[in-house]
Amino acid sequence: MNGVVILGAGHAGSQLAVSLRAEGYGGPVTLIDASDALPYHKPPLSKTFLMDPEARPQPLRAAQAYEAAGVMRLTGRVDAIDPAARTVTLAGRLLPYDDLVLATGARNRMLPDLAGAANVHCLRDLADAQRLRDALPGAQRVTVIGGGFIGLETAAALAGTGRSVTVLEAAPRVLARVAAPETSARVEATLAGLGVTLRTGWVGRGWRRESDRVTAIQGDGEEIACDLVLVGIGAEADTALARAAGIACNRGILTDAGLRTGAPHVWAIGDAAETPHWQLDGAAVRIESVQNATDQARHLARQLATGWTEPFRTVPWFWSDIGPLKLQIAGLAARADRRILRDEGARMAVFHLEGDRLVAVETLGSPADHMLARQMLEAGRTPPDGVLLEGPAAIKGWLAAA
Amino acid sequence: MPMITFVEPDGTLREVPALAGESLMAAATRANVAGIIGECGGSAMCATCHCYLVSGDLPAPGPLEAETIEFVAQNTRPESRLTCQITATEALEGLVLQVAPR
Ligand SMILES: Cc1cc2nc3c(=O)[nH]c(=O)nc-3n(C[C@H](O)[C@H](O)[C@H](O)COP(=O)(O)OP(=O)(O)OC[C@H]3O[C@@H](n4cnc5c(N)ncnc54)[C@H](O)[C@@H]3O)c2cc1C
Numbered sequence: 001m002n003g004v005v006i007l008g009a010g011h012a013g014s015q016l017a018v019s020l021r022a023e024g025y026g027g028p029v030t031l032i033d034a035s036d037a038l039p040y041h042k043p044p045l046s047k048t049f050l051m052d053p054e055a056r057p058q059p060l061r062a063a064q065a066y067e068a069a070g071v072m073r074l075t076g077r078v079d080a081i082d083p084a085a086r087t088v089t090l091a092g093r094l095l096p097y098d099d100l101v102l103a104t105g106a107r108n109r110m111l112p113d114l115a116g117a118a119n120v121h122c123l124r125d126l127a128d129a130q131r132l133r134d135a136l137p138g139a140q141r142v143t144v145i146g147g148g149f150i151g152l153e154t155a156a157a158l159a160g161t162g163r164s165v166t167v168l169e170a171a172p173r174v175l176a177r178v179a180a181p182e183t184s185a186r187v188e189a190t191l192a193g194l195g196v197t198l199r200t201g202w203v204g205r206g207w208r209r210e211s212d213r214v215t216a217i218q219g220d221g222e223e224i225a226c227d228l229v230l231v232g233i234g235a236e237a238d239t240a241l242a243r244a245a246g247i248a249c250n251r252g253i254l255t256d257a258g259l260r261t262g263a264p265h266v267w268a269i270g271d272a273a274e275t276p277h278w279q280l281d282g283a284a285v286r287i288e289s290v291q292n293a294t295d296q297a298r299h300l301a302r303q304l305a306t307g308w309t310e311p312f313r314t315v316p317w318f319w320s321d322i323g324p325l326k327l328q329i330a331g332l333a334a335r336a337d338r339r340i341l342r343d344e345g346a347r348m349a350v351f352h353l354e355g356d357r358l359v360a361v362e363t364l365g366s367p368a369d370h371m372l373a374r375q376m377l378e379a380g381r382t383p384p385d386g387v388l389l390e391g392p393a394a395i396k397g398w399l400a401a402a
Numbered sequence: 403m404p405m406i407t408f409v410e411p412d413g414t415l416r417e418v419p420a421l422a423g424e425s426l427m428a429a430a431t432r433a434n435v436a437g438i439i440g441e442c443g444g445s446a447m448c449a450t451c452h453c454y455l456v457s458g459d460l461p462a463p464g465p466l467e468a469e470t471i472e473f474v475a476q477n478t479r480p481e482s483r484l485t486c487q488i489t490a491t492e493a494l495e496g497l498v499l500q501v502a503p504r
Pocket residue numbers: 007008009010011012013032033034035042043044045046076077078079103104105106123124125150238241269270271272287288289290291293317318319320321
């Protein structure tokens with residue numbers, strides 16, 4: 001018996017390894033990662049980790065947890081997989097498997113012109129975060145390219161350390177693709193309050209370089225001088241291994257609702273997978289979140305351990321800490337056609353509806369609304385607009401009244 | 403390095419060293435305390451670090467911690483805490499926390 005081989009020991013792979021055993025899987029479990037670090041939490045890397053030079057990576061679980069579950073951890077980059085022979089190639093060595101799980105995550109997009117410059121950074125893993133933190137003492141003026149979650153979280157964290165931070169965003173508002181205009185506005189106001197300079201609608205024209213450093217970003221008729229640049233323009237699934245093995249990929253590695261790829265005994269989970277979604281009538285999406293990674297891992301663990309099979313169906317949820325602001329999102333807003341706003345200042349909720357049906361909720365500083373949103377979406381229930389507008393107590397009461 | 407005692411779900415007592423500045427959830431996961439998952443990494447989102455304060459003094463929970471306990475945690479009690487929201491200091495030496503059932 002060759003057991004389950006898991007590629008990638010991030011949030012998804014690490015969870016799968018221990019969940020397999022918890023579900024009663026009896027065969028060997030091998031967890032392979034290119035990095036030899038004890039698998040760690042990624043979210044703090046763009047939040048608390050940068051602000052404190054002493055902060056250490058936060059392990060997802062103790063080393064003993066893998067030992068207790070009989071998980072074999074191997075370090076190295078896997079260069080090829082062969083679904084016909086059921087092997088993976090790790091540092092020139094062939095490793096056989098019964099089932100192979102691709103949990104290889106995503107990699108950052110880079111601006112080709114900037115790649116390789118000594119003061120240009122991106123943020124995906126611990127090595128990136130350490131390199132960025134090490135460079136901070138010599139960097140007073142920081143420019144963040146891209147107003148997405150990671151860029152904004154980092155901007156807020158660095159502004160908190162007294163640096164002068166500028167965010168350049170091509171769209172007319174930050175978080176344009178992932179949040180409602182009201183949410184973007186509140187986030188922009190919070191960043192401005194922290195002293196971050198925001199330039200939306202930014203049209204990039206080029207860069208000024210001095211030897212191996214970028215010293216200024218050029219826009220229409222102006223230049224923004226910088227000591228350090230962080231590129232935060234999103235990530236792409238790492239599909240190279242799967243494609244080379246003939247496995248169908250789109251923006252991610254394509255799976256069915258049971259997380260199977262197009263090749264027998266090969267599965268994909270987490271940021272790498274593009275999976276049919278119940279909220280989108282089965283259209284496939286790739287979701288980058290801790291919840292999606294760990295819930296897909298638990299689902300697959302049960303399938304592999306017990307032979308049980310069910311479509312993967314959870315309410316997606318996500319959080320982002322932008323300085324003092326806690327943004328939480330439940331559900332997928334892609335198909336919403338109207339929204340309801342409840343704005344109480346420190347607390348805000350945006351309810352996205354598709355016709356009469358609630359499909360997603362964004363909350364700022366209101367964990368109660370977030371949790372109720374998850375319950376409503378799970379149950380497929382939508383209260384009248386008036387109840388949503390009234391507040392968490394009213395929603396809670398409406399849900400309990402059945 | 404304050405020593406914190408966690409009572410695991412099966413009653414086992416675990417004495418765990420916490421590094422100054424880290425959260426008690428981080429100290430507990432590092433020591434593999436049973437029942438402390440810390441799924442959200444300490445963002446007060448998941449309540450998988452929920453414990454009851456058994457003995458010792460702690461500042462009262464902030465609004466975020468209190469609301470997450472009320473709406474997310476199961477089996478809550480007046481002494482419920484999210485250990486990810488508690489930062490280790492020398493003053494916490496001898497604190498006893500019981501891992502809450504889920
Ligand atoms: C800075 C940052 C902040 C974030 N903040 C949040 C947040 O606040 N909330 C939230 O919900 N989500 C957040 N996310 C997203 C979340 O971390 C990801 O969705 C999650 O990590 C996905 O888990 P995964 O296991 O699919 O991929 P990853 O955790 O990325 O793990 C993939 C692993 O595969 C390994 N690997 C890849 N290719 C190979 C190979 N060929 N051979 C061997 N190993 C390989 C990599 O080394 C990596 O360790 C954040 C992400 C980042 C980068």
